[in-house]
Amino acid sequence: MSKYMKAFVCEKYGPPQLLKIQEVPQPTPKENEVLLRIRATAINDYDWSMVRGKPYLYRLMFGIRKPKRQIPGMELAGTIEAIGSNVKKLKIGDAVYGDISDYGFGSFAEFICIHEKAVVEKPETMKFDEAASLPHAALLALQGLRKGNIKKGQRILINGGGGGVGFFGLQLAKLHECEVTGVDTGKKLETMKSLGFDYVIDYKKEDFTRSHQKYDLVLDCKTNRSPLAYVRSLKLEASYITVGGKPHRLLQMLCYKKFISLFHKKQLSILSLKPNQGLEEINQLYIQGKLKCVIDGPHTFKKIPELITYFGRGEHIGKIVVVL
Numbered sequence: 001m002s003k004y005m006k007a008f009v010c011e012k013y014g015p016p017q018l019l020k021i022q023e024v025p026q027p028t029p030k031e032n033e034v035l036l037r038i039r040a041t042a043i044n045d046y047d048w049s050m051v052r053g054k055p056y057l058y059r060l061m062f063g064i065r066k067p068k069r070q071i072p073g074m075e076l077a078g079t080i081e082a083i084g085s086n087v088k089k090l091k092i093g094d095a096v097y098g099d100i101s102d103y104g105f106g107s108f109a110e111f112i113c114i115h116e117k118a119v120v121e122k123p124e125t126m127k128f129d130e131a132a133s134l135p136h137a138a139l140l141a142l143q144g145l146r147k148g149n150i151k152k153g154q155r156i157l158i159n160g161g162g163g164g165v166g167f168f169g170l171q172l173a174k175l176h177e178c179e180v181t182g183v184d185t186g187k188k189l190e191t192m193k194s195l196g197f198d199y200v201i202d203y204k205k206e207d208f209t210r211s212h213q214k215y216d217l218v219l220d221c222k223t224n225r226s227p228l229a230y231v232r233s234l235k236l237e238a239s240y241i242t243v244g245g246k247p248h249r250l251l252q253m254l255c256y257k258k259f260i261s262l263f264h265k266k267q268l269s270i271l272s273l274k275p276n277q278g279l280e281e282i283n284q285l286y287i288q289g290k291l292k293c294v295i296d297g298p299h300t301f302k303k304i305p306e307l308i309t310y311f312g313r314g315e316h317i318g319k320i321v322v323v324l
Helices: 045-052 056-062 128-133 135-147 164-174 188-194 227-232 247-261 279-287 301-313
Strands: 004-009 020-025 033-042 075-083 095-099 111-115 155-159 179-184 199-202 215-220 234-242 267-270 295-300 319-323
Touching (some): 033 128, 045 301, 075 111, 075 128, 128 319, 164 179, 179 188, 188 199, 227 234, 295 301
Parallel strands (some): 155 179, 155 215
C-alpha cells in the first residue's frame, strides 16, 4: 500500500502564495539514496527565485515554462528512515543535515530521498533548527572569506550583514581578529551591533562605495552596484568576493573583473559555492562554541509561502528556519 506525505508543490511560476500543501506519494530510496524524515528546513534565495521564476535567467536552471522539480527547498536537517542497497557511510537512525542543491531540491516536505553524499552527520549537541540554518550560509561565508585570502587584523566589510551569510561571516572574521563593518538597514542594524559588528552602515542613508573608508576585503551578499563602484571601496591589493546578488550585476562582474585587474592590483571574484565542503570544520567550530546560529524563527511548516515573501522583502534577521 502506497504511503503519502505532505509537501508544498510549485506547479507553475508565480507569487509564493500559489504554493499549496498537497498529499503526494512518499518516495522510496534508490541504491545510493537515503530516505530522510525532514525535521527542519530553511528559506533561501533559490526558493525566492524558483517559485516566482524570476529573474528569468534562473529558468534555464529551474525549467523554462514551469519548474522541473515541483517541491522547492534546498537545506534540511533530519533523520534517516531507510537506506538504499549501496549506501555505505550512513545508517537508519542517523541525524544528518546538508545543502542538497548538488543533487536536487525538495526539502519543503515531510520526507525526501536524496543521495547519501548530499548530507553529513549532525553533532549530537546541535539542534535540528540550528543544523538547517548552517550548510548554505555558513559555507558561503567560509569559502568566500577564504577566497578573499582573509588575514589576521584585516578591515572587512560585509554587504548584507544582517542575513545568514552576514552573521556567519562576522563570526568567522572575528576568529581572525578582524574589524568588521556590516551594511544593511532597518531593525537589523541594532541586532548587528549587539552581535558584534564594529560598525554598521544603513545603505538607505549611506553608500559605502562612496565613503572615504577603504577595506582589505569585501564580502558581498547583494551585488547591487557596478564593479567600478566596488573597486573604489578597496585598499591597494585588496579583495572583493561576491557570493550572490542581482544577475545582471554578477554578469558585469564576470565580464569586467579581468579588465579591471589590468589596471589595479585589487582582485574581484565570484564565489562558486562547493556545497557541504567544509561542514566538518563548521561542526568543530560549533562544538567548540566558536560559531553560533542566528535564527529567524523557527516557524511552522504551513507558513512557508508567506516566509518566502518575507525573505524577498529582506526583513529577516539571520536565517529563516522552518520546523516540521
